[in-house]
Amino acid sequence: MNYIIVVVLGYLLGTINPAYLISKHKNKIDIRDVNSKNAGTSNMAITFGLKWGVLVGILDILKGFLPVFILRFIFPDNDVLWILGGLSAIMGHLYPFYLGFKGGKGTATFGGLVLGIMPIHALILLMLFFVVLFISDFIALATLFVIIVVPIVMFFLDFSYISIILVLLYSSISFYKHYPNYKRIYLKEELGLKAAFKKKKDKP
Template sequence: MIYALLFLASYLVGHINPAILVSRWRRGIDIREINSKNAGTSNVTMTIGYRWGIFVLLMDILKGLVPALIVRLVYPENDILWFVSGLGAILGHIYPVLYQFKGGKGTATFGGVLFATVPLYAVGLLLLFALVLYLTDYIALSTLVAIVLTPIVLYLMGFHWISVLLMLVFSFISFSKHFENYRRIWNKEEVGLRKFHRNKDQIRVEKNTQ
């Protein structure tokens, strides 16, 4: 029973989607209908700007960090509960019932769960994530590295196999959510984060000179 209750409570926390709320408040739009149509950090950054993208990123991280950290403090010997709570928050972000089950892709919330459960690894993974993003300009590739590496590292660190399996479930979901990104990257059709903003700046300059 405690597993189900913690999962549900964390799902409700993850259900709060700052990307949807911010886009409606700042622009009067549904972020799920603009650009990549994803209710997450990258789309907010591309659509509204870096400042609000950073805000959404922090809020999405906290959605995963806070529930998992509370559970870890209350049940320090039961890592399965930590990841049950964490997965609940992630799935609440990806499949929010009040938003017709159309949320974000869960990467930032996943990061928050790792900061709560394996903080040293999370710091190292964040640096690796940033490095891959810098080298490739694709958030999807940074995410791919994270979702492949994490279950392996958790297994090697001696976490319960169920905890590893729970994070592996997210890895498969995340891969399916990013599949179109990977296809476009393979076909050289994906627009990277820096290139997107360079294109926006170029369009802005052209409009100002007309």
């Protein structure tokens, strides 16, 4: 019963999409209709500016962090339940029922989950994420780095195999969600983050 409650509540929390809600309130537009058409941090930053992207990023991170933090307090010895709570929030972010199951890609929310299960390692991974982003200029590649490395780190930290498998399932979904980006990067058709910000700045 605990698992069902965690999945349902985690999913419902995840469906609260700040990118969609803020864009609707701020400019009466659907963030999913502009630029990258993704209801997440990077598209908010590109569309409305860095401060709005940062705000959405923090809120999306909290969606993944809070379930894990609360569940760690209630069930300190059950890492599967922590992971399940965080992943359910990510699924809610990816597939919100009231938005036709079309949400964001879950990168920031996954970051919140990682922060909840291994705080110190998460901060190191965050720094490495920005290093990869700075070198590559593509969030998709920085994300690819994270979704590959996190399960490996979990293995060496002795997380249960079930928890690692659950995270690997999300890694597969994340790869699928970002596959069009990877394809465009390979074909040299993807707009880098710096270019996207410059394009926005140069608009009259």
